[in-house]
Amino acid sequence: DAKTTQPTSMDCAEGRAANLPCNHSTISGNEYVYWYRQIHSQGPQYIIHGLKNNETNEMASLIITEDRKSSTLILPHATLRDTAVYYCIVRVRDGSNSGYALNFGKGTSLLVTP
Amino acid sequence: GAGVSQSPRYKVAKRGQDVALRCDPISGHVSLFWYQQALGQGPEFLTYFQNEAQLDKSGLPSDRFFAERPEGSVSTLKIQRTQQEDSAVYLCASSLVRKNSPLHFGNGTRLTVT
Numbered sequence: 001d002a003k004t005t006q007p008t009s010m011d012c013a014e015g016r017a018a019n020l021p022c023n024h025s026t027i028s029g030n031e032y033v034y035w036y037r038q039i040h041s042q043g044p045q046y047i048i049h050g051l052k053n054n055e056t057n058e059m060a061s062l063i064i065t066e067d068r069k070s071s072t073l074i075l076p077h078a079t080l081r082d083t084a085v086y087y088c089i090v091r092v093r094d095g096s097n098s099g100y101a102l103n104f105g106k107g108t109s110l111l112v113t114p
Numbered sequence: 115g116a117g118v119s120q121s122p123r124y125k126v127a128k129r130g131q132d133v134a135l136r137c138d139p140i141s142g143h144v145s146l147f148w149y150q151q152a153l154g155q156g157p158e159f160l161t162y163f164q165n166e167a168q169l170d171k172s173g174l175p176s177d178r179f180f181a182e183r184p185e186g187s188v189s190t191l192k193i194q195r196t197q198q199e200d201s202a203v204y205l206c207a208s209s210l211v212r213k214n215s216p217l218h219f220g221n222g223t224r225l226t227v228t
Contacts (some may be wrong), residue, residue, distance in 0.1 A: 032214060043118070043205050043219030045159065087156060101147055101170070102217060104156030
């Protein structure tokens with residue numbers, strides 16, 4: 001799987017958009033970009049995923065560059081409850097016996113401040 | 115509906131004791147994963163089941179770690195002769211088997227070996 005690079009930490013003011021970047025310059029054509037987050041003392045929570053088109057759901061938007069070497073997760077109106085570690089993961093599209101297991105890195109620790 | 119359920123939530127073991135951690139996946143989810151998360155790190159893949167078959171155990175750190183899913187539903191992760199370095203949060207996740215089905219995580223079992 002391609003490796004990802006994320007900033008260690010970021011701050012965002014409550015009510016503002018949080019834009020979390022991720023570099024995945026070695027991504028290959030059969031790998032999706034996934035985002036998860038982990039709030040303290042909880043398991044990781046799925047947010048969104050995409051291949052090459054931008055995606056939006058009720059939680060967030062995912063913007064993937066045309067060359068697919070980087071992406072940005074956007075939380076449009078951050079709240080205090082969005083404080084968490086955010087993981088950007090690339091995942092093989094055509095899985096093998098690994099069941100498409102996710103390989104987490106260290107993620108970005110997002111702090112939303114009042 | 116019910117999510118992934120893990121028990122116990124916390125476990126304290128003396129070094130050398132055996133422990134068993136339980137995971138109840140989401141009903142109908144064929145795929146089941148175990149992860150280990152050390153303090154301040156992202157989750158690390160341990161093993162993967164498709165139904166009752168353990169298809170990948172490449173992440174198990176030693177032969178003291180053993181996982182089973184005999185009826186293709188509930189899974190147990192067993193650690194024999196626990197060591198202090200086994201102290202971590204153990205996360206279970208389940209998903210549908212089709213590709214790009216998101217993994218759904220439980221809140222984990224925090225194991226402390228004293």
